[in-house]
Amino acid sequence: MGYLRSFVPWVAFAAVSTADWRWGAAVGLFAAASSVLRGRRTGESADLLTVSTAGFFAVLTAVAFTDPGSPVRHWTAAASVAWLAVTAWASIAARKPFTLVIAKRTVPREIWAKPAFLRINTVLTAVWAASFTLTAATLVALREAGTGGGGASTAVQVLGFVLPALFTARYPEYARRRATA
Template identity: 45%
Template sequence: MRGLLGFLPWIVYAFVATGDEWRWGAITGLAIAAVLVTVDRRAGRGWDEIVIETSAAVFFACLTVFSLVAPDSPLTPYGPALVNAWLAGTAWGSLAIRRPFTLGIARTMAPREVWEAPGFYRVNAVITAVWAAAFTVAAVSLALVLSAAPHATTLVIVIKALSFALPAVFTAWYPKRVRRALAGER
């Protein structure tokens, strides 16, 4: 559950920002991300444990500046797609540098003796890849929906919800499945 808290700035942005007014969403996302990063760092959490929170702080700082400088930008309606594209880039980037963003979070929940095991890394790489794929599919889907039917609010909400819910369910399920398989269970 702790790892999902890092998505709070993104989720709140999704609720606060609208197609016509994304500034308040950006400012709110930035404020929440800054608080999360500050609280986590003061609590002694390493940067590898707060990749999503740090990514949110950078994204919402940039989006806040951009939304204030160009409030009527043609990108305004594509805010939801931009969020998912950024999250996809964060997840894929963490895999590219062989530091899946879930690894630091998983280390806070697993015994130290398994941290260096290849299986531990592999499980986190798979989980991160599922998040990355979900964000990528959501970014493309949202861009298409928003360009074809900009007022399809229900569909946009469904896509946003699924892009978080499906990988979250997978994240909870997959490590248990791997443990059962290693224990020889079916």
């Protein structure tokens, strides 16, 4: 579950933004900046997800506080998940799936160079990217239908994270068993 740490800014944003989108953005930015600083203290270089997260929340916070009535506030849920989708797809295109960095926190170093490790993380990242893409599209559809701020939106967002998290928890072991069979 080491990947949950990477999503703390997004979870904090989701929780706080239900009360006020401006403070949700600010809390997300604070959490992302804290993650970058923690990485620097421990000697870890910032990965694409961390940098992308900080960039998203820096822009959103600037918009939120310079124009609190901005129409952007109605689209923050869809925009945040769409941003994660773009980040995930970009990490695959760069052949550095975002789950790779997260997996390295818990997997022994001697496994990092194995092709299977990259393959498993590419699959995991693709599942996250597909889930983010579908979640963002669904949130846009809900917003367009006039039901974007209710329980359906929250349920979609929760499922958009829970389903790939469950897959992430199970797939590596399945792939290892399949490879040895």
